[in-house]
Structures are given as C-alpha cells and as structure tokens.
Amino acid sequence: MDAPLAIRARGITKSFGEVVALDGIDLDVAQGQIHGLVGPNGAGKTTLLGLLLGLAVADSGRLEILGAPLARALAAPDGVAGFVDGPGLYPSLTARQNLAALAALRGQDARTTGIDDVLAEVGLTDVADDRASGFSLGMRQRLGLAAALLTKPRLLVLDEPSNGLDPAGKKHVHRVLTRLAADGTSVVLSSHRMDDLEALCSEVTILATGRVVFSGPLSKLAAEDRELDYRLRTSDPQAARQLAADTAGIHLDDAGARDAEVLVVRALVSALDELVARLVNAGVAVRELAPVVSPLEAAFLALSEQQEEN
Numbered sequence: 001m002d003a004p005l006a007i008r009a010r011g012i013t014k015s016f017g018e019v020v021a022l023d024g025i026d027l028d029v030a031q032g033q034i035h036g037l038v039g040p041n042g043a044g045k046t047t048l049l050g051l052l053l054g055l056a057v058a059d060s061g062r063l064e065i066l067g068a069p070l071a072r073a074l075a076a077p078d079g080v081a082g083f084v085d086g087p088g089l090y091p092s093l094t095a096r097q098n099l100a101a102l103a104a105l106r107g108q109d110a111r112t113t114g115i116d117d118v119l120a121e122v123g124l125t126d127v128a129d130d131r132a133s134g135f136s137l138g139m140r141q142r143l144g145l146a147a148a149l150l151t152k153p154r155l156l157v158l159d160e161p162s163n164g165l166d167p168a169g170k171k172h173v174h175r176v177l178t179r180l181a182a183d184g185t186s187v188v189l190s191s192h193r194m195d196d197l198e199a200l201c202s203e204v205t206i207l208a209t210g211r212v213v214f215s216g217p218l219s220k221l222a223a224e225d226r227e228l229d230y231r232l233r234t235s236d237p238q239a240a241r242q243l244a245a246d247t248a249g250i251h252l253d254d255a256g257a258r259d260a261e262v263l264v265v266r267a268l269v270s271a272l273d274e275l276v277a278r279l280v281n282a283g284v285a286v287r288e289l290a291p292v293v294s295p296l297e298a299a300f301l302a303l304s305e306q307q308e309e310n
C-alpha cells in the first residue's frame with residue numbers, strides 16, 4: 001500500500017479581489033518527501049504555502065493535511081510548522097529567548113524542549129545569546145527554522161528558506177531538512193534557487209499564474225525529451241567543432257561560449273550520444289560535458305518564456 005499523503009489538495013482556488021492567486025491546484029506530497037515549489041514571481045507559491053499553514057483559507061477545493069481535512073479556521077493544523085514571508089521573531093530578545101518564548105506560548109517547558117539542540121542543528125549555538133535584531137537575513141531564517149523544529153512537526157512548510165544563507169548556513173539547513181525527511185517528516189519549500197531544489201527535493205511542482213504546470217519527480221522532468229544547451233570541452237576544439245557541425249541534430253551556439261576551448265551545443269540526448277561516439281572514434285578526448293542549465297532550470301525558463309508570450 002502507498003504511504004499516506006502528508007498533503008492532498010484538489011481544485012484549490014484562492015483570489016484576492018480580482019486577482020486569482022490559485023486557480024484549481026492539485027498537489028500530492030508523500031510522507032517523508034521534500035517537495036519543492038517553483039514558479040515565476042506572483043505564481044502563487046506563498047499563497048499556497050500560507051493555506052498549508054492555516055494563515056488563510058481557500059475559496060474552494062479540498063485540502064487534506066496529514067490525513068485530515070483542513071478545518072476552515074485560521075490556525076496552523078496540528079503537526080504543521082513553518083513560515084511564509086520570513087519567520088516571525090521578537091527582535092529585542094536573544095535567539096535562545098525567542099525560542100523559549102515560543103515554547104512558553106505553546107505551554108512547553110523551555111528547560112526541556114531541546115532549545116540548545118535545535119540551535120546547534122541550525123548552526124546558531126555561537127550566537128544563541130545575541131539579540132535577533134542584530135541578525136542577518138540568513139541568521140533569521142535559521143532561527144525561524146529552529147523555532148519550527150521545536151514543535152517536532154510532521155509537515156514543515158518553508159517559504160524561500162534559502163534566502164540570505166551563506167554556504168555554511170545552507171549546509172546546516174540542507175542537513176536538517178534531509179534528516180527530517182529521513183525520519184518521516186514531509187517538507188514543502190519554495191525557492192527561486194534551482195540548485196537548492198535539485199540538491200534537496202525528490203519531487204517538484206512548477207506553478208505559473210496560479211496553475212500547476214508540472215508536478216512529479218525531478219527525474220521525470222530531466223527525462224522529458226527536450227533539447228538542452230551543453231558545454232563541451234575536448235582535447236581538440238577545432239576537430240570537435242567540425243564533428244559537431246557534421247552530426248545531425250546538433251546545433252552549434254557560437255554566442256553561448258565565452259571560452260574558445262569550449263563549444264556550446266544544443267541537442268537532444270540521442271544526438272549528443274552520437275556526437276560523443278564520433279569524438280571518441282576520432283581520438284578526441286571529452287574533458288567536460290554538462291548542461292549549461294539544469295533540466296529544472298530549462299523547464300522553468302521555457303515556462304517563463306511561454307508566459308511572456310501569452
């Protein structure tokens with residue numbers, strides 16, 4: 001039997017006056033899955049995440065969270081934690097006091113809620129006794145994540161959690177989210193950072209103007225038969241250029257490469273395979289071959305272009 005879903009949304013709509021923010025959204029998120037939401041500005045990501053957190057109520061549709069239909073009340077559903085539009089913090093309190101205050105609000109005993117553990121998990125131990133008012137965006141994001149972790153959520157909802165994170169902060173956050181998912185917590189996060197989504201998520205949903213245009217495993221997106229631009233570095237750029245020009249289905253992009261040693265070719269994977277075989281036969285070594293943008297980014301860009309045309 002399939003694992004129960006952490007989120008099951010069907011036909012969700014939400015408008016703000018004349019603006020249709022969500023226009024019939026279907027979404028399935030399995031337990032223990034890290035699911036990415038991606039889409040151009042104004043696509044509806046924050047609105048959808050807000051519904052999951054009980055910050056707003058859908059106009060129509062069915063939304064089940066952790067197996068139960070969502071109550072039509074403005075309250076975080078049981079087992080759900082996270083934030084949209086940045087975490088809500090008390091600026092005049094220290095990181096530790098912020099977490100203690102949140103624990104107290106929930107009726108928890110600050111001495112036993114694991115505040116030190118969550119601060120360590122997000123990498124804020126050294127600044128635990130500094131006021132949040134002096135925190136950078138990345139530090140505030142990590143403190144917001146620590147606050148969510150304190151509740152031991154079964155569904156974590158995060159709006160652009162990577163905003164402002166330096167590489168060390170990113171590493172902490174990725175490690176925390178991966179561990180949570182391994183322990184069965186589901187995570188839904190939005191991001192404009194394709195590299196983050198690719199590093200973290202097993203599935204993504206692409207939204208555009210309030211509609212789902214793709215939802216599924218990243219591998220499915222990668223396998224879609226679409227031409228991509230590839231960087232090709234070889235031991236003999238001139239010979240490689242000639243072979244590329246002679247191979248059916250390979251388009252050379254002279255404007256794409258800034259380095260004379262590198263060719264940029266646009267091709268389907270099948271044509272690329274043929275070119276690699278020809279290079280090898282001709283004794284030309286392939287030193288680098290990689291998509292210029294990832295399949296997720298390519299799908300995202302294609303979508304954005306489509307949207308502009310419409």
Ligand SMILES: Nc1ncnc2c1ncn2[C@@H]1O[C@H](COP(=O)(O)OP(=O)(O)OP(=O)(O)O)[C@@H](O)[C@H]1O
Binds near residue numbers: 016044
């Ligand atoms: N409280 C609100 N009042 C009026 N319009 C709103 C409100 N919240 C969102 N919208 C509108 O709904 C649409 C979706 O907005 P939303 O913030 O969900 O998009 P997003 O995908 O999160 O965008 P971004 O990537 O810029 O954060 C936009 O047109 C936005 O202007």
